[in-house]
Amino acid sequence: MSKHVIVVGAGIVGSWCALRLAQTGARVTLIDGEREDFAAGGPSASLAAAGLLTVVGHAPLDSSGHPSMPALAHEAFDLWRARTPGRPWEDAVAFKGGVVIAADDAAADAFLAQARREGRAAQRLSAAEFRKRAGLDAQIACAVFVEEEGVADPARTLSGMAMELHALGVAVRRGVEIERVESEPVRVRTFDDASIEGDLVVLATGIMNQALMARAAPALARMRPAKGHIVPVDLAAPLPLPVRAPGFYLAPHGDGRTLLGATMEWDRYDRGVRQEAVRTLLDAVEATLPRVVKQSETELPWAGVRPMSPDGAPMIGPSGAALIAAGHSRNGWLFAPLTAEIICAYVWGEEIPARWAALSPDRFKDAP
Numbered sequence: 001m002s003k004h005v006i007v008v009g010a011g012i013v014g015s016w017c018a019l020r021l022a023q024t025g026a027r028v029t030l031i032d033g034e035r036e037d038f039a040a041g042g043p044s045a046s047l048a049a050a051g052l053l054t055v056v057g058h059a060p061l062d063s064s065g066h067p068s069m070p071a072l073a074h075e076a077f078d079l080w081r082a083r084t085p086g087r088p089w090e091d092a093v094a095f096k097g098g099v100v101i102a103a104d105d106a107a108a109d110a111f112l113a114q115a116r117r118e119g120r121a122a123q124r125l126s127a128a129e130f131r132k133r134a135g136l137d138a139q140i141a142c143a144v145f146v147e148e149e150g151v152a153d154p155a156r157t158l159s160g161m162a163m164e165l166h167a168l169g170v171a172v173r174r175g176v177e178i179e180r181v182e183s184e185p186v187r188v189r190t191f192d193d194a195s196i197e198g199d200l201v202v203l204a205t206g207i208m209n210q211a212l213m214a215r216a217a218p219a220l221a222r223m224r225p226a227k228g229h230i231v232p233v234d235l236a237a238p239l240p241l242p243v244r245a246p247g248f249y250l251a252p253h254g255d256g257r258t259l260l261g262a263t264m265e266w267d268r269y270d271r272g273v274r275q276e277a278v279r280t281l282l283d284a285v286e287a288t289l290p291r292v293v294k295q296s297e298t299e300l301p302w303a304g305v306r307p308m309s310p311d312g313a314p315m316i317g318p319s320g321a322a323l324i325a326a327g328h329s330r331n332g333w334l335f336a337p338l339t340a341e342i343i344c345a346y347v348w349g350e351e352i353p354a355r356w357a358a359l360s361p362d363r364f365k366d367a368p
């Protein structure tokens with residue numbers, strides 16, 4: 001029997017959930033408080049992000065029943081690989097691998113060993129190979145190339161997904177802010193007291209309305225905000241693939257733009273740009289890649305706010321009156337297609353495998 005699922009939040013997490021729910025036979029209403037405007041640096045964490053789909057380097061959390069981040073990261077990345085071809089937004093996502101600059105030889109070897117342990121093809125780069133791969137004129141002796149990495153251009157991916165959702169018959173309601181979720185009958189209420197009834201509500205609302213949404217789904221109160229600055233930069237030539245290094249990363253987007261990211265500023269909900277944070281990023285990149293990266297003269301820096309879970313892994317499953325798809329922390333772009341699969345499994349009443357059940361918000365229920 002079909003179900004009417006109301007997904008609140010049209011960031012990358014809610015958009016992927018709506019897409020997969022519609023494809024698996026649900027009637028879907030996708031609601032977002034923001035009006036349609038897919039500009040880089042927009043108000044959601046998803047539009048503020050760099051969009052890196054970086055699969056190696058996730059710290060394991062798999063002791064004492066916590067999620068196994070490396071395994072889940074690979075599962076999510078493989079879904080990006082499998083599900084991107086043929087979509088209206090496929091041009092916005094690139095899978096050309098990634099370069100990681102390590103602090104020293106030992107760190108480069110450790111990273112290489114981790115990539116290989118996780119079954120990913122990777123190799124050490126000589127200084128000449130680094131220059132060729134990354135197209136950056138710098139003397140870097142401790143770098144690793146990982147074949148399986150990618151990057152999504154957030155604004156272009158989300159606007160393409162919005163078109164696909166319309167084509168799939170998803171009812172997209174923008175500029176509609178939800179004030180509460182009720183369970184008997186299941187419905188959401190807007191601030192002007194309109195209501196929309198469904199069979200299930202999925203909250204993919206990020207961090208901004210946390211206190212309000214936590215009234216319906218108490219586990220959302222466990223999240224903390226972490227602000228991050230992004231600085232658009234200019235390079236001598238377009239960057240071919242993402243570059244990560246201690247203290248910064250460079251994310252190339254298809255239109256020749258490159259983003260320098262990102263700071264990690266705990267417990268800040270504001271999105272105001274601080275010059276000090278911009279300076280921190282520019283100093284970090286200058287220390288590693290001297291005179292290679294310049295702040296853009298045409299595009300201003302911005303900041304966004306990440307929805308951090310207590311352990312950095314997403315929280316997916318029932319909480320109060322809703323299913324939540326929340327707390328994606330630093331990896332919401334990477335994890336979103338996997339989150340959508342897990343949400344579909346809950347919606348359709350399928351058995352939840354242990355590795356997915358480990359992401360349930362219940363894992364924190366005994367924590368203070």
Ligand SMILES: Cc1cc2nc3c(=O)[nH]c(=O)nc-3n(C[C@H](O)[C@H](O)[C@H](O)COP(=O)(O)OP(=O)(O)OC[C@H]3O[C@@H](n4cnc5c(N)ncnc54)[C@H](O)[C@@H]3O)c2cc1C
Pocket residue numbers: 008009010011012013014031032033034043044045046047048049050051052053176177178179204205206207208209212213227228229230261262303304305306307325326327328329330331332333334335
């Ligand atoms: C600077 C920065 C860089 C990042 N870089 C990366 C990266 O390279 N790779 C990666 O994987 N991740 C990255 N992240 C993390 C990633 O962006 C987030 O984890 C992810 O975007 C969270 O997505 P979301 O859909 O849960 O939330 P959001 O994108 O915040 O979307 C939530 C949506 O819900 C809507 N909403 C909220 N409350 C209501 C309500 N009451 N009624 C109606 N609508 C509502 C909001 O308007 C919003 O559009 C980065 C984040 C930042 C800030």
